[in-house]
Amino acid sequence: MITAKNVFIGFGKAAKTLAGALAAHGESVIMIEVSDKMYGGTCINVACIPTKTLLTSSQNNQLGNAQKNYLNAIVNKNDVTGTLRESNLHKISDKSTVTVLNGRAEFESATQLKVTYKNGKTDEITGERIFINTGSTPILPNIPGLQESKFVKTSESLMDQRRLPTHLAIIGGGYIGLEFASIYANFGSKVTILDAGDKFMPRDERELATEVKQNLAKKDVQFEFNTQIDQIEDHAGGARISFTQNGQARQLSVDTILVATGRRANIDHLGLDRAGVETNHRGVVVNEHLQTNIKNIWAMGDVRGGAQFTYISLDDYRIVLDQLVGEGKRTLAEQELVPHVVFLDTPVATIGLNEEQAKAQNVSYKVGKIAAASVPKTHVLGNTTGYLKVLVSPDSHEILGATLYCEDSQELINTISLAMHQHIHYEVLRDQIYSHLTMTEAFNDLFSAIK
Numbered sequence: 001m002i003t004a005k006n007v008f009i010g011f012g013k014a015a016k017t018l019a020g021a022l023a024a025h026g027e028s029v030i031m032i033e034v035s036d037k038m039y040g041g042t043c044i045n046v047a048c049i050p051t052k053t054l055l056t057s058s059q060n061n062q063l064g065n066a067q068k069n070y071l072n073a074i075v076n077k078n079d080v081t082g083t084l085r086e087s088n089l090h091k092i093s094d095k096s097t098v099t100v101l102n103g104r105a106e107f108e109s110a111t112q113l114k115v116t117y118k119n120g121k122t123d124e125i126t127g128e129r130i131f132i133n134t135g136s137t138p139i140l141p142n143i144p145g146l147q148e149s150k151f152v153k154t155s156e157s158l159m160d161q162r163r164l165p166t167h168l169a170i171i172g173g174g175y176i177g178l179e180f181a182s183i184y185a186n187f188g189s190k191v192t193i194l195d196a197g198d199k200f201m202p203r204d205e206r207e208l209a210t211e212v213k214q215n216l217a218k219k220d221v222q223f224e225f226n227t228q229i230d231q232i233e234d235h236a237g238g239a240r241i242s243f244t245q246n247g248q249a250r251q252l253s254v255d256t257i258l259v260a261t262g263r264r265a266n267i268d269h270l271g272l273d274r275a276g277v278e279t280n281h282r283g284v285v286v287n288e289h290l291q292t293n294i295k296n297i298w299a300m301g302d303v304r305g306g307a308q309f310t311y312i313s314l315d316d317y318r319i320v321l322d323q324l325v326g327e328g329k330r331t332l333a334e335q336e337l338v339p340h341v342v343f344l345d346t347p348v349a350t351i352g353l354n355e356e357q358a359k360a361q362n363v364s365y366k367v368g369k370i371a372a373a374s375v376p377k378t379h380v381l382g383n384t385t386g387y388l389k390v391l392v393s394p395d396s397h398e399i400l401g402a403t404l405y406c407e408d409s410q411e412l413i414n415t416i417s418l419a420m421h422q423h424i425h426y427e428v429l430r431d432q433i434y435s436h437l438t439m440t441e442a443f444n445d446l447f448s449a450i451k
């Protein structure tokens, strides 16, 4: 029997950060991670870091042999994730009060876990507090032939494929579908996105969706909406996708298929019923402090069924830490207003209300919009695509929302987020002295354009 005050299931963003903080308070910690290829969690190893590394490589793509460029990028991506995995492991394991166990954890009761190692041996673990941070896993839709096909990949397995697809079909046009479309199109694959929905980027304003779609189409990314996939059949060198679109039967033959139809909480085989932990269709049920119905058990990150982002998992750590060693005031309420970024060649970053939502909700607003091409830095960067748009309240002068489709929008959006959270009047951003030459200086013109 191994005992610690704090036991973590899964080496995710929230777990590793909370484990480090509790160890810094001198508390004992056991971190259980099922895969030695996953120290640091999903983001580091198979999600954010490798996709953004591949995106960067694909943008710096040399002319010449596309397969060679792609293979070099995969090798580089593996180097980056390997380095970060190692440093993430040591950040925790080097602390004197922390033990990292490489095995699969499951509950035996509310205070006891069993860990099963690769060699079949097991250990019994007891913890005063247990934290579930097991992440999420791809949803594989129930399509005949999908599970059996040799050519069907998930985001994780596609990034391990060393052959550049000639024609990549992506089932699902959400975050993963769009980001992978951008990456693989840059490397030279033809890409077709098949989505069940009838709208491109349904959560965003049409003006944005139209521009993004046109720019992806210029890279030979094709879109098929309203599709219902009926079957996938392998043939020599590829697979045939049979689908129905607006009542018509259609087929598409490709050499690789990426399934990107969402992710579900990783709660299978955790023995949550033996601990009495309540779950629902989204994942582990938690209150606004991330406590489950069992007093000594918390759930953080994707597994608790909320928004699936690394920065949300990181904020979950803050909520729990505040309860354990702080004032217990921090709750999920802080997460209601957060930025969203889709990392395309020209990244899309949004927060709060867009103009269509403001109109639909009868919110009074003033709007400022400038073309990305009016920002000098976009010319230096060689990408003048897109626009920057903000909505402000005519009464409070606070920012209601922003839609930024331009170079470095993933960075710019954080300043807008800060201003919104701190209730800063838009004139402050308008009149601020920004360094030159930067994208941030666009705020002078953007907020001056408010009408």
Ligand SMILES: Cc1cc2nc3c(=O)[nH]c(=O)nc-3n(C[C@H](O)[C@H](O)[C@H](O)COP(=O)(O)OP(=O)(O)OC[C@H]3O[C@@H](n4cnc5c(N)ncnc54)[C@H](O)[C@@H]3O)c2cc1C
Binding pocket: 009, 010, 011, 012, 013, 014, 015, 032, 033, 034, 035, 038, 039, 040, 041, 042, 043, 044, 046, 047, 048, 049, 051, 103, 104, 105, 106, 133, 134, 135, 136, 155, 176, 266, 269, 270, 300, 301, 302, 303, 307, 308, 309, 310, 311, 312, 313, 343
């Ligand atoms: C392709 C892709 C790209 C993404 N890009 C971004 C992005 O750019 N920005 C962003 O904010 N978010 C992005 N996300 C989402 C982000 O990766 C996740 O929201 C985040 O990693 C979830 O972290 P987590 O803390 O919930 O747990 P995770 O990091 O998922 O960690 C869970 C860990 O638990 C382990 N585990 C599972 N079961 C057990 C068990 N029984 N015993 C022991 N260990 C177990 C797993 O092996 C894993 O290491 C992306 C996701 C994907 C798939």
Ligand SMILES: NC(=O)c1ccc[n+]([C@@H]2O[C@H](COP(=O)([O-])OP(=O)(O)OC[C@H]3O[C@@H](n4cnc5c(N)ncnc54)[C@H](O)[C@@H]3O)[C@@H](O)[C@H]2O)c1
Binding pocket: 141, 171, 172, 173, 174, 175, 176, 177, 179, 194, 195, 196, 197, 227, 228, 229, 260, 261, 262, 263, 307, 308, 309, 341, 342, 343
């Ligand atoms: N930049 C980022 O922050 C980032 C990047 C990648 C992933 N993520 C996270 O990972 C999560 C999962 O990403 P995702 O792209 O898998 O999910 P998603 O929810 O973003 O998109 C899923 C898409 O699949 C479509 N779909 C569902 N079932 C289908 C079917 N049977 N046939 C055809 N289309 C179908 C949906 O209409 C939707 O457009 C995201 O929600 C996000 O939280 C974040």
